Amino acid sequence: xxxxxxxxxxxxxxxxxxxxxxxxxxxxxxxxxxxxxxxxxxxxxxxxxxxxxxxxxxxxxxxxxxxxxxxxxxxxxxxxxxxxxxxxxxxxxxxxxxxxxxxxxxxxxxxxxxxxxxxxxxxxxxxxxxxxxxxxxxxxxxxxxxxxxxxxxxxxxxxxxxxxxxxxxxxxxxxxxxxxxxxxxxxxxxxxxxxxxxxxxxxxxxxxxxxxxxxxxxxxxxxxxxxxxxxxxxxxxxxxxxxxx
Amino acid sequence: xxxxxxxxxxxxxxxxxxxxxxxxxxxxxxxxxxxxxxxxxxxxxxxxxxxxxxxxxxxxxxxxxxxxxxxxxxxxxxxxxxxxxxxxxxxxxxxxxxxxxxxxxxxxxxxxxxxxxxxxxxxxxxxxxxxxxxxxxxxxxxxxxxxxxxxxxxxxxxxxxxxxxxxxxxxxxxxxxxxxxxxxxxxxxxxxxxxxxxxxxxxxxxxxxxxxxxxxxxxxxxxxxxxxxxxxxxxxxxxxxxxxx
DNA sequence: CGCTTCATTGACGACGTTCAAGACATGTGG
DNA sequence: CCACATGTCTTGAACGTCGTCAATGAAGCG
Numbered sequence: 385x386x387x388x389x390x391x392x393x394x395x396x397x398x399x400x401x402x403x404x405x406x407x408x409x410x411x412x413x414x415x416x417x418x419x420x421x422x423x424x425x426x427x428x429x430x431x432x433x434x435x436x437x438x439x440x441x442x443x444x445x446x447x448x449x450x451x452x453x454x455x456x457x458x459x460x461x462x463x464x465x466x467x468x469x470x471x472x473x474x475x476x477x478x479x480x481x482x483x484x485x486x487x488x489x490x491x492x493x494x495x496x497x498x499x500x501x502x503x504x505x506x507x508x509x510x511x512x513x514x515x516x517x518x519x520x521x522x523x524x525x526x527x528x529x530x531x532x533x534x535x536x537x538x539x540x541x542x543x544x545x546x547x548x549x550x551x552x553x554x555x556x557x558x559x560x561x562x563x564x565x566x567x568x569x570x571x572x573x574x575x576x577x578x579x580x581x582x583x584x585x586x587x588x589x590x591x592x593x594x595x596x597x598x599x600x601x602x603x604x605x606x607x608x609x610x611x612x613x614x615x616x617x618x619x620x621x622x623x624x625x626x627x628x629x
Numbered sequence: 630x631x632x633x634x635x636x637x638x639x640x641x642x643x644x645x646x647x648x649x650x651x652x653x654x655x656x657x658x659x660x661x662x663x664x665x666x667x668x669x670x671x672x673x674x675x676x677x678x679x680x681x682x683x684x685x686x687x688x689x690x691x692x693x694x695x696x697x698x699x700x701x702x703x704x705x706x707x708x709x710x711x712x713x714x715x716x717x718x719x720x721x722x723x724x725x726x727x728x729x730x731x732x733x734x735x736x737x738x739x740x741x742x743x744x745x746x747x748x749x750x751x752x753x754x755x756x757x758x759x760x761x762x763x764x765x766x767x768x769x770x771x772x773x774x775x776x777x778x779x780x781x782x783x784x785x786x787x788x789x790x791x792x793x794x795x796x797x798x799x800x801x802x803x804x805x806x807x808x809x810x811x812x813x814x815x816x817x818x819x820x821x822x823x824x825x826x827x828x829x830x831x832x833x834x835x836x837x838x839x840x841x842x843x844x845x846x847x848x849x850x851x852x853x854x855x856x857x858x859x860x861x862x863x864x865x866x867x868x869x870x871x872x873x874x
Numbered sequence: 875c876g877c878t879t880c881a882t883t884g885a886c887g888a889c890g891t892t893c894a895a896g897a898c899a900t901g902t903g904g
Numbered sequence: 905c906c907a908c909a910t911g912t913c914t915t916g917a918a919c920g921t922c923g924t925c926a927a928t929g930a931a932g933c934g
Contacts, residue, residue, distance in 0.1 A: 455777045457865055463780040465773035476766055483770060510755065517762045520769060521721055525728060527772040528710035532700045534779035535708040535825025539890065572913060580780025585890055587914055604898095604913060620702055784922065817881060827923055832882055849881060849930085 394419065399495070404471035405445040406519060409511040417509075421501040427451075427488035433474070434486040442496040443475030449492035450569045453484040454577060464578040466527070469553060473519055477503045490569050534580045537620055542579040543589045544619035547599065551609055564609040593618070639664065644740070649716035650690040651764060654756040662754075666746040672696075672733035678719070679731040687741040688720030694737035695814045698729040699822060709823040711772070714798060718764055722748045735814050779825045782865055787824040788834045789864035792844065796854055809854040838863070 396402060396415045407418055424447070427433055433451060434440065446468050453466035465484060468474060474486060474494065497505075506513050533545050554566040568575075572590075576583040593599050598618055600608040609615055616622075641647060641660045652663055669692070672678055678696060679685065691713045698711035710729060713719060719731060719739065742750075751758050778790050799811040813820075817835075821828040838844050843863055845853040854860055861867075 453773070455773070457777070457781065458867065459865075461781045463777040465776045478763070484773070507755075510752075510758070513755070513758060513762060517758060517765065518723070520762065520765045524765060524769045524772060527769060527776065528698070528700070528729070531710045531772065531776060531779055532702070532708040534776055536702065536706045571911095582891060583913080584892085584915085588890090591914070620704075622703060816879095828881080829883085829924080830922055833922090836882070 399447070401445060401447055401471040401495075405495075406473050406512060406515050407445075409515050410509070411511070414505075414509050414511060417505060418497065421497050421505070423496055425494050425496055427492045427494070429488055429490050429492075431488045432485060433488055433492070433494070434482045436482055436485045438482050439480065440475050440482050441499050443473070443477060443499055443502055444494045444496035446470050446472050446474065447493040447495050449488060449490045451492050451494075452487050452489050452574065452578075454487060455484055462577050463580060464574065466523070467578065472523075473516065475499070477506055477516075489574060539579075539581055539585050539589050540592065540618065541620045542581060543575075543586065543593060544598070544615055545621070546575060546579060547593075547607065547609070548612075548615055548619050548621065551612065551615070562612070564612060566607055568605040568607060644692070646690060646692055646716040646740075650740075651718050651757060651760050652690075654760050655754070656756070659750075659754050659756060662750060663742065666742050666750070668741055670739050670741055672737045672739070674733055674735050674737075676733045677730060678733055678737070678739070679727045681727055681730045683727050684725065685720050685727050686744050688718070688722060688744055688747055689739045689741035691715050691717050691719065692738040692740050694733060694735040696737050696739075697732050697734050697819065697823075699732060700729055707822050708825060709819065711768070712823065717768075718761065720744070722751055722761075734819060784824075784826055784830050784834050785837065785863065786865045787826060788820075788831065788838060789843070789860055790866070791820060791824060792838075792852065792854070793857075793861055793864050793866065796857065796860070807857070809857060811852055813850040813852060 396407065396419055399405075402408070407415065410418065422444075425444075427449075429449075436455070448470055451468040451472075451474070452464050453468065454462050454464045456462040467489075468486070475482075477499070506516070533542055537545060550566060550568070551564045554564075570578070572583045572586045575581075576586045579586065590599075590601070594601050597610070598614055600610065602608075641652065641664055644650075647653070652660065655663065667689075670689075672694075674694075681700070693715055696713040696717075696719070697709050698713065699707050699709045701707040712734075713731070720727075722744070751761070778787055782790060795811060795813065796809050799809075815823070817828045817831045820826075821831045824831065835844075835846070839846050842855070843859055845855065847853070
């Protein structure tokens, strides 16, 4: 309920995602142009930001919170195809309608740009286009990495993979000799939709990882990872990535 | 064995992928610059174009044939994460080493650009950067569509989805009242790696679709699709896409 | 002709789904 | 304050899809 980010500023210089978002490479002049076409919108957890098929009249960045991209089949099966974290970009310049549902998984604040002006700005400021290309290539890599998870990993490995990803980005709080602590931002159902599983299987595998002490649980969402290397082994990843410690 | 495309030309104007590749929007001057840094390479079916982790000193376009991007886990499980058709782009400007194995699925001809000069060219010619952004966004959409296939579809639906995709792009030969005919460019194993299945399951489901007359088979690779709408229903897609006839 | 590669088919079992019941926490109204 | 409803999560039992292991078939090539 307490907002993690105050949205009453209008100054890009103070923005928490200033250095990672689509505007990262912009200089002062360019920022000023962006400021003139930007506005903020807030969404509550569970709210739909954009419906698949709807007209898109803005693009934008996630400032705080987590949103998800999901695809749904006619019979109701749904697959999450992307997790949008702060600084991630939403929308596609040059496209009319949204290809996926965008939903606020937690409370979300977005920095929106009216689409038309943004598209024009992209043509005149290579900094923005270049940054967007970088970010899109990164997302493509992430999507492909996820294809391996969906196509080839077991339920247990899938859970471990998801936990690694969240731990990696949330590696803010390290306690007691390198243990990593965080709160799961997703319900079991959302995790299931991301992993291509049922929520029952998610629950069972989390219980199993807890029983084997790969993770510790307090309540349903508060996770402690005592040994990150162990978790990555469980995820089926090369734990010799060697960039932790 | 008979080459489908003669590679003894050096003239971009005659290039079969001229209007769809990364060079699509280039004007005569820009093409000339590209010509000066390009060269052709041929690969036989089965050959590896680039090993994951290798230094990339070129980027390029698939001119003819089909290549695949695959990821492999330590225990040998492999997942195909992309299918590269003619005009698709290989490599990433600004990255040192390849993240995936690139393999020639059929005989392949590639139009390669030395990486350094290409990167410089990207900075000076917005046409190229812009086209690359478009293509990357399209690939991202394709990857996300595939995530739905991998995460939520049954084996039968997966096969039908793959056949639809191939049929869609290969919809060259329409015989006898709209039936679509093509040759599968993939082995059963490659299909399995793309679909996150075993080759046995692929074989069984193809036999089942044949028995149910969703497809007709001559030999192992020659496929006839009598009713595209029927196939798309089997794929679990909205057959009311409405762009066929 | 035998060898290799690619594909098909069968029998069996494991893993994940489905269906169902119940636990736990939070919120609402009597 | 308790009764009751609701949403989230856990756990159990039965089932089914797909993977594993194995045998066989078909086609191409030395």
